[in-house]
Amino acid sequence: MSNIIDARGLSCPEPVLMAKNAIDNASIDLSKAKPIDEITVIVDNEASMENVSRFLTSKSFRVEVFSEGGDFKIIGKIDNSGAMSKPEPSNSNSEPSIKSSKKGSNSHKQKILVFVATDRVGFGDDELGKKLMISFLKTIKEMGDELWRLVFVNNGVKLTIEDSVVLEDLLEYEKAGLKIMVCGTCLTHFNLLDAKKVGETTNMLDIVTAMQLADKVITV
């Protein structure tokens, strides 16, 4: 069901509370077939526009804003069907869909997990090895959206800290939707917990689970 709320003339936090009430009431009202999956909120100031957009995003709505005269029309949609059929490698919220999609539907598109356990590639010359790692991480984007997880453990976590040469690249990947996982035990071991600037601090269970779900694991 959908819902239209006219919150013009009201100031913060009223528009957010009206949207919240509409969503909350729908989800507890058993007489209604299903919770709100589309909601439109109209406001007349930018502050309310930003607040309502942020609120709907926090409730997993996909938000679009249209500016009309002095008013803003904020449309939030929960895209159930899309999340189920297409496994978005970029979106960790669509986790439940992964199992069903593993075999079948999108057979041409695989999920690749890259496991980086060092800050340099190969043995021999360490200087060369470090350069190769930089080059590897800058080139890895050529995998396109089949690149599904990037996992850093042991010395590899040093690539995620503030003075890492590839930090900008990793931040960009993350912004583009790649999920980057960084081993918390390793960060703690090197005393780098606060220095980490990209990715999600994670644990071995999450890493193992991700490996199991991946179609291909590449270890560096």
Next chain:
Amino acid sequence: MCGLPFPVDENVLIGIGTADDAGVYKISDELALIQTVDFFTPIVDDPFDFGLIAAANALSDVYAMGGVPKTAMNLVAFPLAKLGGAVLREVLLGGIEKLKESGTVLIGGHSIEDDEFKYGLSVTGFVHPKKILANQGLKVGDCLILTKPLGTGIINTAIKGGLASQSTIDMAVKIMATLNKYAAQVMTQFPITACTDITGFGLLGHLAEMISGTEIGIRIDSSLVQILPETVEFASMGLVPSGSHRNRKFRENMVELKSNISPVMRDILFDPQTSGGLLMGCPENQAENLVKRLIDNGVEESAIIGQVDENLKGIIRVE
């Protein structure tokens, strides 16, 4: 207020022309008068708490100027028929309690009937004319120290919406009702270069005032800024007061946010505060000692949050 024909007097040391916390008038070479006034509508449900907060907030401007409050007068606009005298009495009792704690005497006041309740005080204090702390005067290399956590504007918005838990309300009330007296006691023993208190313009707005029109800039490490519990959650839900958005629009050309600063953190740093902490500049070699002494004197949330940087001309960079 631009363009109004204000009277001029050579004894006005700090007047309406600068964006300072209070006015200062020189009486002699040894003594100057600090005057300030502040009042607002209730921000919490409990009338006694509201009294505590309104008084702590009004007294704060005197402390921020490096002075000591001496006398105060009540300002009351009250809907007697709607709320009843008992509520007003509780509010005034709260105010008196904070005045007592600060060593200030109440010497009068004025009240009117009004549909919307408002309460506040005018406060007068003393300061030595050579020891006035203005909000400008920061030197290159100074560390910036903030003495209270941020988030009261966002939490007050959540209280309005009925979403704040009692423990968060209690915490916010405690912070807002805390006098800046204890921070000022320590501060006046250090070579402070500039000071202000954080109120309606939010942390970044007040920082902008401290460097506006100067050649210096400021680096802020957002991870060092103390934030009240639940503030991040409420801000993530969009419970951000419109004042925060206004503050940002007003000062965004002076603020540079690094890419790791989320919009939520940005809004917290611009969040208008009620009875916020003191924000002071101090030479780097004394800053850690100052923070230690503040904490020893009970100002436990004090922290160094940034530093004056000569390379960032007129810019506040948030990392």
